[in-house]
Amino acid sequence: GQNIDQPTEMTATEGAIVQINCTYQTSGFNGLFWYQQHAGEAPTFLSYNVLDGLEEKGRFSSFLSRSKGYSYLLLKELQMKDSASYLCAVRAPPGRGSTLGRLYFGRGTQLTVWP
Amino acid sequence: GAVVSQHPSRVICKSGTSVKIECRSLDFQATTMFWYRQFPKKSLMLMATSNEGSKATYEQGVEKDKFLINHASLTLSTLTVTSAHPEDSSFYICSAKLRDRENYGYTFGSGTRLTVV
Numbered sequence: 327g328q329n330i331d332q333p334t335e336m337t338a339t340e341g342a343i344v345q346i347n348c349t350y351q352t353s354g355f356n357g358l359f360w361y362q363q364h365a366g367e368a369p370t371f372l373s374y375n376v377l378d379g380l381e382e383k384g385r386f387s388s389f390l391s392r393s394k395g396y397s398y399l400l401l402k403e404l405q406m407k408d409s410a411s412y413l414c415a416v417r418a419p420p421g422r423g424s425t426l427g428r429l430y431f432g433r434g435t436q437l438t439v440w441p
Numbered sequence: 442g443a444v445v446s447q448h449p450s451r452v453i454c455k456s457g458t459s460v461k462i463e464c465r466s467l468d469f470q471a472t473t474m475f476w477y478r479q480f481p482k483k484s485l486m487l488m489a490t491s492n493e494g495s496k497a498t499y500e501q502g503v504e505k506d507k508f509l510i511n512h513a514s515l516t517l518s519t520l521t522v523t524s525a526h527p528e529d530s531s532f533y534i535c536s537a538k539l540r541d542r543e544n545y546g547y548t549f550g551s552g553t554r555l556t557v558v
Contacts, residue, residue: 334482359547368447368534368549369485413485428475429536429547433484 328352330432332414337438338404346399346435348414356420356427360388360399361413363434369413373399401437409439443469445537447550454525454557462520462553464535471537474518475547476510479532491518525557 329351338344350358357376361369375381375390375397387400401408411434418427444467454460464474473492477485489505491497491512499505509521518537522529535550 330484366532366552366554368551370549371547415485428487428490429485430487431485433482436482 328416328418328430330414330416330430332412332432332435334433335436335438337440339440340404340406342404343400343402344404344437346401346412346414346437348397348399348432350395350397350414350416350430350432352416352418352430354419354421354427355392355416357417358388358390358397359415359417359429360386360397361415363411363413365411372412404439406439406441409437411436443467443537443539443548445471445535445548445550447535447553449553450551451554452556454555456526456557457524459521459523460525460555462522462533462535462555464518464520464537464550466516466537469537469539470515471518472515473538474512475536475538476508476518476520477534477536479534479552485534488520522555525555527557530555530557 332348359374360372362372363369373388375388380389385402390397413434414432415429417429420427446465448463476488479485487500488503489497489499489510491510493512493515497510512518532552534552536547
C-alpha cells in the first residue's frame with residue numbers, strides 16, 4: 327500500500343520560519359509535490375521535487391531525500407495569509423488508467439500563523 | 442495559466458436524487474481528469490481517473506454505477522452522483538493533467554461542496 331505521513335497541525339508566529347515534514351512509503355516514485363489548500367478551496371501548487379536536494383522558490387523551499395523517503399517544506403518570513411493546510415503528495419509512475427501517474431496525498435498539515 | 446472551471450461550487454440535494462458536477466478546462470486540452478473527494482480534515486482520496494473518449498478507471502471501493510464519470514471531450518468531464526445519500530456529502534475536486542508539463546503536472550478545479558439532506 328501507499329503511506330504518506332505528515333503532522334496534523336502546526337502553529338507559528340508571523341515572521342518566523344516553519345518546517346513541515348513528510349515521510350512516504352510508496353510502491354514507485356515519480357516526484358513529490360507540495361500544495362497549499364485554504365478551507366473550502368482547491369489545492370494550489372507550491373513545489374515539485376524529483377531529484378534529491380533543495381528547491382528554493384521565494385519564501386518557500388522544498389527538500390527531498392529519496393533514499394530516506396523524506397521531504398520537507400520550509401516557509402520563511404511567515405505571514406498571516408500562510409495559514410492553510412499544506413498537502414504532501416507523491417506521484418506514482420505511469421500505469422493503469424493514466425499516462426501520467428496518479429498522486430497519493432497525505433492528510434495535510436494545518437498551519438496556523440499567529441500575529 | 443491553465444484553469445479548470447468546476448461547477449457548481451455548492452449544492453444541496455435531497456436523498457435519492459442525482460447531482461452532476463462539471464469540470465471544464467478553459468484554455469487547454471485535458472486528456473486526463475482525476476476526480477477526488479475530501480472529508481473534513483482528511484486527505485484527498487482519488488475516486489477515478491478518466492481519459493477522454495474512454496471509460497473511467499475507478500479506485501478500489503468506489504462504486505462506478507453510483508459515481509458516473511463522463512469525459513466525452515477534451516475540455517469537459519462530469520461526475521454524476523446518482524441516488525445520493527447523506528454519506529455522499531463531501532467536497533469533490535477535479536484535477537486535470539497538464540500535457541507536456543512534467544514538473545507541474547496538474548491543475549485543480551475549485552471544488553464542489555455537496556450536502557445531501
